[in-house]
Amino acid sequence: xxxxxxxxxxxxxxxxxxxxxxxxxxxxxxxxxxxxxxxxxxxxxxxxxxxxxxxxxxxxxxxxxxxxxxxxxxxxxxxxxxxxxxxxxxxxxxxxxxxxxxxxxxxxxxxxxxxxxxxxxxxxxxxxxxxxxxxxxxxxxxxxxxxxxxxxxxxxxxxxxxxxxxxxxxxxxxxxxxxxxxxxxxxxxxxxxxxxxxxxxxxxxxxxxxxxxxxxxxxxxxxxxxxxxxxxxxxxxxxxxxxxxxxxxxxxxxxxxxxxxxxxxxxxxxxxxxxxxxxxxxxxxxxxxxxxxxxxxxxxxxxxxxxxxxxxxxxxxxxxxxxxxxxxxxxxx
Amino acid sequence: xxxxxxxxxxxxxxxxxxxxxxxxxxxxxxxxxxxxxxxxxxxxxxxxxxxxxxxxxxxxxxxxxxxxxxxxxxxxxxxxxxxxxxxxxxxxxxxxxxxxxxxxxxxxxxxxxxxxxxxxxxxxxxxxxxxxxxxxxxxxxxxxxxxxxxxxxxxxxxxxxxxxxxxxxxxxxxxxxxxxxxxxxxxxxxxxxxxxxxxxxxxxxxxxxxxxxxxxxxxxxxxxxxxxxxxxxxxxxxxxxxxxxxxxxxxxxxxxxxxxxxxxxxxxxxxxxxxxxxxxxxxxxxxxxxxxxxxxxxxxxxxxxxxxxxxxx
Amino acid sequence: xxxxxxxxxxxxxxxxxxxxxxxxxxxxxxxxxxxxxxxxxxxxxxxxxxxxxxxxxxxxxxxxxxxxxxxxxxxxxxxxxxxxxxxxxxxxxxxxxxxxxxxxxxxxxxxxxxxxxxxxxxxxxxxxxxxxxxxxxxxxxxxxxxxxxxxxxxxxxxxxxxxxxxxxxxxxxxxxxxxxxxxxxxxxxxxxxxxxxxxxxxxxxxxxxxxxxxxxxxxxxxxxxxxxxxxxxxxxxxxxxxxxxxxxxxxxxxxxxxxxxxxxxxxxxxxxxxxxxxxxxxxxxxxxxxxxxxxxxxxxxxxxxxxxxxxx
Numbered sequence: 001x002x003x004x005x006x007x008x009x010x011x012x013x014x015x016x017x018x019x020x021x022x023x024x025x026x027x028x029x030x031x032x033x034x035x036x037x038x039x040x041x042x043x044x045x046x047x048x049x050x051x052x053x054x055x056x057x058x059x060x061x062x063x064x065x066x067x068x069x070x071x072x073x074x075x076x077x078x079x080x081x082x083x084x085x086x087x088x089x090x091x092x093x094x095x096x097x098x099x100x101x102x103x104x105x106x107x108x109x110x111x112x113x114x115x116x117x118x119x120x121x122x123x124x125x126x127x128x129x130x131x132x133x134x135x136x137x138x139x140x141x142x143x144x145x146x147x148x149x150x151x152x153x154x155x156x157x158x159x160x161x162x163x164x165x166x167x168x169x170x171x172x173x174x175x176x177x178x179x180x181x182x183x184x185x186x187x188x189x190x191x192x193x194x195x196x197x198x199x200x201x202x203x204x205x206x207x208x209x210x211x212x213x214x215x216x217x218x219x220x221x222x223x224x225x226x227x228x229x230x231x232x233x234x235x236x237x238x239x240x241x242x243x244x245x246x247x248x249x250x251x252x253x254x255x256x257x258x259x260x261x262x263x264x265x266x267x268x269x270x271x272x273x274x275x276x277x278x279x280x281x282x283x284x285x286x287x288x289x290x291x292x293x294x295x296x297x298x299x300x301x302x303x304x305x306x307x308x309x310x311x312x313x314x315x316x317x318x319x320x321x322x323x324x325x326x327x328x329x330x331x332x333x
Numbered sequence: 334x335x336x337x338x339x340x341x342x343x344x345x346x347x348x349x350x351x352x353x354x355x356x357x358x359x360x361x362x363x364x365x366x367x368x369x370x371x372x373x374x375x376x377x378x379x380x381x382x383x384x385x386x387x388x389x390x391x392x393x394x395x396x397x398x399x400x401x402x403x404x405x406x407x408x409x410x411x412x413x414x415x416x417x418x419x420x421x422x423x424x425x426x427x428x429x430x431x432x433x434x435x436x437x438x439x440x441x442x443x444x445x446x447x448x449x450x451x452x453x454x455x456x457x458x459x460x461x462x463x464x465x466x467x468x469x470x471x472x473x474x475x476x477x478x479x480x481x482x483x484x485x486x487x488x489x490x491x492x493x494x495x496x497x498x499x500x501x502x503x504x505x506x507x508x509x510x511x512x513x514x515x516x517x518x519x520x521x522x523x524x525x526x527x528x529x530x531x532x533x534x535x536x537x538x539x540x541x542x543x544x545x546x547x548x549x550x551x552x553x554x555x556x557x558x559x560x561x562x563x564x565x566x567x568x569x570x571x572x573x574x575x576x577x578x579x580x581x582x583x584x585x586x587x588x589x590x591x592x593x594x595x596x597x598x599x600x601x602x603x604x605x606x607x608x609x610x611x612x613x614x615x616x617x618x619x620x621x622x623x624x625x626x627x628x629x630x631x632x633x634x635x636x637x638x639x640x641x642x643x644x645x646x
Numbered sequence: 647x648x649x650x651x652x653x654x655x656x657x658x659x660x661x662x663x664x665x666x667x668x669x670x671x672x673x674x675x676x677x678x679x680x681x682x683x684x685x686x687x688x689x690x691x692x693x694x695x696x697x698x699x700x701x702x703x704x705x706x707x708x709x710x711x712x713x714x715x716x717x718x719x720x721x722x723x724x725x726x727x728x729x730x731x732x733x734x735x736x737x738x739x740x741x742x743x744x745x746x747x748x749x750x751x752x753x754x755x756x757x758x759x760x761x762x763x764x765x766x767x768x769x770x771x772x773x774x775x776x777x778x779x780x781x782x783x784x785x786x787x788x789x790x791x792x793x794x795x796x797x798x799x800x801x802x803x804x805x806x807x808x809x810x811x812x813x814x815x816x817x818x819x820x821x822x823x824x825x826x827x828x829x830x831x832x833x834x835x836x837x838x839x840x841x842x843x844x845x846x847x848x849x850x851x852x853x854x855x856x857x858x859x860x861x862x863x864x865x866x867x868x869x870x871x872x873x874x875x876x877x878x879x880x881x882x883x884x885x886x887x888x889x890x891x892x893x894x895x896x897x898x899x900x901x902x903x904x905x906x907x908x909x910x911x912x913x914x915x916x917x918x919x920x921x922x923x924x925x926x927x928x929x930x931x932x933x934x935x936x937x938x939x940x941x942x943x944x945x946x947x948x949x950x951x952x953x954x955x956x957x958x
Binding site (some may be wrong): 487491495497498499502581582587609622629630634 | 799
């Protein structure tokens with residue numbers, strides 16, 4: 001199966017006043033056509049930076065220090081900025097976290113959609129562009145699109161604005177749609193609507209989706225495959241069922257147990273003790289070693305390799321190493 | 334690469350595969366030492382090279398203003414008609430003016446007067462402004478409403494024009510300038526202090542203190558005042574140069590200090606009159622006033638960035 | 647919105663009334679009479695007394711105040727003593743042209759240079775041009791404008807003889823005063839738009855625009871500059887104040903026959919009816935500018951517009 005997007009060994013560094021933050025340290029993932037991949041992890045684990053790097057949309061103080069991003073076999077890292085402009089928006093489009101801030105407040109909604117068409121569909125006439133923009137608004141479920149076309153973002157509700165952001169992203173039928181926490185800033189009822197809309201649209205227009213989230217509910221709802229990130233690295237990858245029912249990595253297990261369950265009566269929420277590693281001085285070994293309850297000496301010194309379980313289900317943890325079981329018997333589950 | 338990695342992994346000794354006990358409390362350890370807001374601000378200010386240099390230059394200028402007139406062999410008002418309009422020389426570093434007075438001594442004496450006006454005016458501003466703003470914000474209600482209406486009217490008045498009128502009416506002198514500046518200058522400080530206190534009063538940590546039963550006095554002393562000092566210091570840093578500027582401006586248009594007294598404004602005005610033949614008489618005091626203004630401005634910006642990062646936008 | 651403007655107008659009138667009152671009573675405290683100055687040395691004490699009577703200066707002060715207010719409502723600012731017998735309003739309006747000319751030229755120059763510098767500085771953040779702009783901005787707001795004017799006059803006018811100074815015969819005479827006056831405005835605009843742009847460039851909608859595949863130039867011009875320029879309106883008030891202040895010194899230095907130099911002349915000659923006239927004129931102008939700026943801002947920015955109508 002040919003992957004539409006293939007990211008390998010991506011490293012991103014961000015320069016700050018205090019030093020260089022190694023925000024992404026060797027992230028690899030791939031995306032099949034029409035597939036939905038979820039990238040999960042807590043704040044600051046590098047998930048958002050990874051996908052921004054995929055589009056080469058890093059802030060000016062960030063840079064990709066190593067790695068490869070291939071879109072349908074074409075390397076993006078070495079492309080010139082001019083060639084990259086043609087890909088952004090047209091082949092890969094992005095939806096952002098906060099619809100309150102991701103639309104230009106002084107430009108009408110319609111203009112912001114048309115702007116995307118102007119950049120990539122140079123053969124379209126102005127009238128066609130307007131027609132297409134109204135169609136897009138209708139497609140994302142905005143009623144009265146003709147009127148909304150002429151309105152400013154502040155005249156729309158949060159949910160509607162996110163629909164507009166989606167309409168912009170879909171304007172040029174992208175092959176890959178990257179959604180960076182598309183529901184985090186929205187009310188719970190609106191969240192479900194937006195997720196449903198994304199699923200529905202994926203069926204309609206055959207696009208592949210990468211969705212970034214820290215919400216496991218969203219993952220279960222929309223994704224086929226999951227990448228769990230921690231401390232700038234991928235720690236576990238697998239199908240939704242693998243991750244939810246047969247998690248291997250202690251961090252994934254921790255994440256899952258932190259989700260409160262309806263049928264369990266308990267006074268306490270499970271938490272993962274400690275704080276994420278300081279990526280200015282990333283740990284030499286496993287990033288999770290400092291918070292893991294099964295930490296071994298090896299974890300603090302060496303980065304664990306990936307161990308494969310089922311097809312497509314891999315996890316990077318020293319507990320999977322045979323030597324561990326020799327020493328300890330099978331005291332770990 | 335992969336094979337090599339596998340090789341390394343295979344070479345990891347068996348004995349490393351033993352669990353280690355991690356102290357639970359260690360996990361919640363805060364890795365950086367905690368600093369008070371002031372220490373933090375000072376550290377940030379020290380990183381701002383321009384601000385540190387400005388601070389240094391201000392200290393040098395203040396020292397010169399205090400010491401130079403004392404150690405100078407000349408008096409600022411001592412005339413010497415045998416040595417008028419002399420260019421800079423070893424005897425007279427910045428030359429002499431039309432009365433043969435030593436320009437070097439006069440400049441530092443003038444700087445002293447200008448700085449004095451700046452500091453005293455800023456202190457008066459601070460006193461009146463902070464009191465007015467704090468009373469308005471703390472009492473609230475009708476008192477606040479009335480005090481705010483007064484401010485709103487006063488804000489609409491162009492200050493410099495009122496200062497000019499006051500200068501014309503009151504007897505000329507340093508005290509007059511300071512009073513005139515203070516009468517008009519406190520409004521801005523009062524607004525800033527009031528806004529800051531109101532903002533603080535609405536914040537969670539003050540509410541938390543109230544909920545915990547902290548007395549009103551303690552809330553003011555422990556929470557409101559320390560968090561307002563930054564705003565006050567920063568604003569004072571901008572008031573000083575603006576007072577120095579206003580004085581110089583008044584002297585320049587001829588209603589500030591009068592001869593033989595010297596301030597930087599008086600010197601510039603005198604220098605301007607003989608610009609064509611003795612440009613150094615204008616340029617030297619101009620450089621000093623520019624240095625003072627620029628350094629206070631940079632230091633003020635630096636302090637704002639350091640003490641109150643949110644305000645720097 | 648209308649309610650808001652109404653409220654502002656009431657404040658405007660109130661502020662003006664206070665200014666008129668303060669000015670009037672301050673002027674009454676002035677030592678001596680307008681006829682003490684050298685110009686009137688040829689007058690005998692009897693003639694002086696006659697003049698005082700003629701101008702109503704022997705009436706009790708409250709009576710003079712009421713009379714003055716009444717005259718003011720009819721647009722009569724009294725009679726100038728320095729320009730004997732001419733109505734103050736006439737004197738002011740005859741001087742308006744040159745002041746407006748250099749004032750407007752200074753604002754335009756400041757906008758052009760300041761905005762260009764500021765935008766480029768933000769775009770090329772932490773580059774040479776950024777540091778250059780910051781230096782200009784700091785110098786511009788901290789170097790007193792009369793020093794700038796004097797130095798420009800010395801170097802450009804006297805030493806190099808490029809532009810005329812101290813005349814007012816043709817348009818070229820207005821160039822140097824305009825440049826001297828624009829210095830602080832340039833600095834304020836440059837500094838403001840730079841900060842504003844840097845802030846805007848961090849906004850999410852800039853990333854959205856970049857994600858659309860728009861070129862850097864388009865992102866900058868269409869999204870960043872437009873959103874940064876709108877708030878520039880808010881500093882027009884302080885800029886105008888600076889220009890008013892600056893014009894006093896600059897017009898005197900370059901002998902521009904404008905209101906600023908008139909004001910300084912009148913201060914030197916105790917012409918207090920004209921001083922009062924100019925004070926009131928300046929204050930009214932300033933308050934009016936602030937009001938226009940506030941209304942303009944509400945009209946331009948769609949975000950504020952909706953809030954404004956909700957409140958008003």
